Amino acid sequence: PPAAPVLQPKTGEPVAPVEAPKVADQAMVELGKKLFFDPRLSKSGFISCNSCHNLSMGGSDNLKSSIGHKWKQGPINSPTVLNSSMNLAQFWDGRAKDLKEQAGGPIANPGEMGFTHDLAVTVLQSIPAYVDEFKKVFQADTIDIDKVTTAIAAFEETLVTPNARFDKWLRGDDAAITKEELAGYELFKSSGCTACHNGVALGGNSFQKMGAVEPYKTKNPASGRSAVTKDDADRFKFKVPTLRNVELTYPYFHDAGAATLSKAVEVMGQIQLGKTFTVEENANIVAFLKSLTGDQPKFELPQLPPSSDTTPLPQPFGK
C-alpha cells in the first residue's frame, strides 16, 4: 500500500491547534463531572453548572442572559466553559484568576445557584457515596468547598475541543477546509482580527476595548475590566472571548447584542477595525469561524449518588 502522505504543518500562523487534554487524575475528573451536573449544589435543587453551561449545547445556555435561582435574570451573557482553562483569567472582566477561584462564585451567587458554600458542603457530606468519593480522591475524611472547587476545575480542564477542521488544516490537511473557509481565514488575518483573536483559543489571552475604533452602543451596564482594576483606562475592556466553537455559543458579545455570527462579524469589523465587509467577505469569515468547531466533550451522562435520609431538603419555593 502507498505510504500515508506526510502532512506539512502550516508554520508562522497566529493560531495554533488545540491539543487533546492530558488527564492527570481521572478519579478527580469523574468527581468534578458529577458536581458540575449536580443541582443539589443549588438552593432549589434544580440548577447545576450544566444548566447555564450546557455541555449538550457548546457549554453555554444560548440565552441572552441566564436564568438563575427563582428565574432571576442574569446580568451578562453566559460564556462557554469549553476551553476556558486557556483563559488568562475567568469572567468577562477577569475578576477570578482561574477556574478553581471561579467555581466558588455561582454556588453562592443569589442570582445563580442561590446557596451558600456551607450548605452545599453539608449537602455533599450527607451523601455517603460522595463522602467515599472525596475520600478516595483527596485522602481526607471531610469535604470542604476548596475540594469541591478543585474537583470542578479539574473536570473543566478536560473540556477542550480538539480536531476542529481548521486544526486539521493547520496540521497540513489542505482538504480539511473549503476555499471559502480559507478565504475567510486569510481575510480574518489581513483585516487585523488576529490582533485580538489569536493563539490556541483565538482569544482568551487579553482584555480589549469593546469599541476600539467606534463606540459600542449597549444598555447593559457592565463596565468591564475597570470594575476589577479601578483604572478608568480599563473602562469597557472585556476579556476577548475564544472563537473556538463560536458556531455553538450564540448569542454574541457580553450583552448578547448580536444574535448571529454574521452580525457579530459585521459589528467587529466596524467598531474594532473601522472596516465594512461585503456580503461575500462576511460570509467567508463566518464560514471560517464555523470551521473552528471541535470535538465536543464525549462522556457518559453521569449518574449522581442519591441523597440520604439526612440530606437537607432543597428549598425551591418560599424564602
Added chain:
Amino acid sequence: PPAAPVLQPKTGEPVAPVEAPKVADQAMVELGKKLFFDPRLSKSGFISCNSCHNLSMGGSDNLKSSIGHKWKQGPINSPTVLNSSMNLAQFWDGRAKDLKEQAGGPIANPGEMGFTHDLAVTVLQSIPAYVDEFKKVFQADTIDIDKVTTAIAAFEETLVTPNARFDKWLRGDDAAITKEELAGYELFKSSGCTACHNGVALGGNSFQKMGAVEPYKTKNPASGRSAVTKDDADRFKFKVPTLRNVELTYPYFHDAGAATLSKAVEVMGQIQLGKTFTVEENANIVAFLKSLTGDQPKFELPQLPPSSDTTPLPQPFGK
C-alpha cells in the same frame, strides 16, 4: 475449570425480572434522545424533559413539586420516566393512554415548558440538522408534533433498568441479595404489598385507592383517577407507582408527603394494610426496595444541533 453453576430461576413469584430493552429503530431513539434533552422545546429555551425527569437522578427531579416555566410550582410530584413504558397508562391519574400521547402534554403546558406545539415545530424546522435527522428517520420532509412525540416515546421505551440485584436473585443467584433484603421481600409478600405492587415494574398496572384501609391526609387537591373517569368511586385512586429504582425517586407519593423510603413504607403499611411494622421490619423492607435499583440508562451526553439564523429566539422573560 469447573462448569459455571446452572442457575435455578425462582418460580411462582409475583415479581418478574426486567428484560433489557429491544431497540427496533436506533436512529429514531437517537433523535428522541436529543429531543428529550433539548430545552428549545420550551418557551424559555431553558427547560427540557430532562429538567424534570433528570436521567442523572433516576428520571425524576427529586423535588416535592416541579419547577416549570418562570419557576411556576407544579401541582404534583414528578414520576420517574424509567420503566414508564410498562405503565398501563401515563400520569398519576392515567389521563394519557401511552408515552406518545403523554409527550405532547408538557411542551404546551403553561406551567411546564410553556410553549405551543406549533412554535416547537417551527423551532425544530429551522434547525437544518434536525430537518435532516427527521427526514432520515421518518422519510418525510416536514416535521410535525406527531413525529416529535413518536421519537420521544421511542427514546423513553429504551429507559428500562435491567440487572437489579433483586432480578439476579430472581434469576437464581442466591448471593445477589442479603439476608435482610430477602427477609424484607418475604415480608413485602406476606403483608400484602404485592396485591398492588406486582409484575415486572412492581406497580404501574392498576389504579388503587390511596388510603384503602385508613384515609390519607394531604393538602394536595388532586382527586386522582376520578378526574378522568368522572366516577366518584375512583376518587383518590392513583396509578400504583413502580417500585423499580425507588431508592432514587424520593420524595414519595403524589403529594411528596413522605421524604424517605422508611416513611413511605410506614404509611403504606398503615393506610393500605392496617399494619404497623417494627423498626427492624421497616428496615428490611427498605433494604429490599433498595435492591430494586437497576442499571441506569447508559449513553453519551447527546450533542444538540445548533440553531440557525432563522430560529425563533427563546423568550425566557417578559410575557
